[in-house]
Each structure stands twice: as C-alpha cells, then as structure tokens.
Amino acid sequence: MARPPQYDSDRLLDAALELAAGAGPPAVTMAAVAKAAGAPSGSVYHRFPSRTALLAELWLRTVEDFQEGWLAALSGPSDPAASAAAGARHVVAWSRGHRPSAAVLLYGTEDYGRADWSEPHLRRAKQGHDQVHTALRALGKSLGLQGKLEWDQLTLAVVELPLAVVRGPLRTGAPIPVRSEDLAERSTRALLAGLAGQGP
Incomplete structure (x- = not known):
C-alpha cells in the first residue's frame, strides 16, 4: 500500500490559513507556508504551481x-x-x-x-x-x-x-x-x- 504524502494539500493549506488569520493574505507566501508546515519549498510548489493558486485554494x-x-x-x-x-x-x-x-x-x-x-x-x-x-x-x-x-x-x-x-x-x-x-x-x-x- 502506498504511503500517504507527508505534505499533502490540506496540511499546506492549514499552514497558509494560520498565516492569513494571523497577519492577513500578504503573510501567505510560498516560503512562509513551507516554513510553517515544516515542508521543503518544493513540496509547496508541487501542490500549488504559484502563490496565486495557493491563495485561491x-x-x-x-x-x-x-x-x-x-x-x-x-x-x-x-x-x-x-x-x-x-x-x-x-x-x-x-x-x-x-x-x-x-x-x-x-x-x-x-x-x-x-x-x-x-x-x-x-x-x-x-x-x-x-x-x-x-x-x-x-x-x-x-x-x-x-x-x-x-x-x-x-x-x-x-x-x-x-x-x-x-x-x-x-x-x-x-x-x-x-x-x-x-x-x-x-x-x-x-x-x-x-x-x-x-x-x-
């Protein structure tokens, strides 16, 4: 059975949500989400091709x-x-x-x-x-x-x-x-x- 991805979309969106709730949408950057989720930056770009896509989701x-x-x-x-x-x-x-x-x-x-x-x-x-x-x-x-x-x-x-x-x-x-x-x-x-x- 395949292992579930360690950094799935919901986990990254949860991190983005906490950032936006704390400091507004400008706080939601790809780097900030990666850091908040404890994920490599590549994992964020793998799930969301751009910051705009991340914000929309x-x-x-x-x-x-x-x-x-x-x-x-x-x-x-x-x-x-x-x-x-x-x-x-x-x-x-x-x-x-x-x-x-x-x-x-x-x-x-x-x-x-x-x-x-x-x-x-x-x-x-x-x-x-x-x-x-x-x-x-x-x-x-x-x-x-x-x-x-x-x-x-x-x-x-x-x-x-x-x-x-x-x-x-x-x-x-x-x-x-x-x-x-x-x-x-x-x-x-x-x-x-x-x-x-x-x-x-």
Missing part, C-alpha cells in the same frame, strides 16, 4: 466549508423565519468554532488575488455565489417578498447583520460573547418581522 476551501453549513441551515426548518434565524446562528457558531477560518473570510477575494485566478478557480467561486443567491431567492419567495427594498432587507437580515455581530471580535482578537447567537437570531427575526407575506 485557501479562500475557496474556507468559504466552501462555511457555506456548506450555512446553506444547510437555511434549508432546514419549514418555517422560513426559522430558517433565516438558523442561518444567522450558524454564522456566529461557525465563526467561534473556526476562528482562524472566520478571520480569513474577513478579507475579500481581491485580497486573495482573484484578478489572476485560473478559470477553474473562478468557476468554483461562481458556483458558490450562485448557491448563495439561489438559497436567498428561495427564502425570499417563501417569505412573500415584494420589491427591491424588501429583498435588500432580507440580505441585511440573513447575511450582513450576522457578520456584523462577529466582525468586531474577530478583528480585535476578543472572544465572541456567548450571547451572540441569540443576538444574531433576535436581530434577524426583528428585521424580517415587517416583511410582506411572512411565508405561509
């Missing part, structure tokens, strides 16, 4: 991990308001349980070199964006939304507000308070309360 692996749970939360309960609340709670719980990953996502894709990403990486990013858009559209239809203002309010309630709850602690290094899940849920429900329809 780091971002995509991280955001896909987050989106998997968030999308599942949104599609869970049959009550759309409960689904929205579950999505808001997931943002906080995931950020607390995956703090380095959450810190990575404080930056935008442009900070991870998106302008130079390969076509496969861009396709993966678009697929994730489309999945988020589809989930929000389904939730909005269940709530009976009407007009752009109500759709913007849904985005604020389900996406932007929960991120605001965790952004401060992530940036300052402070713990995310235990009450933050409840705060995110109650705020999301309050924003959704005045929307048209409110579902079935």
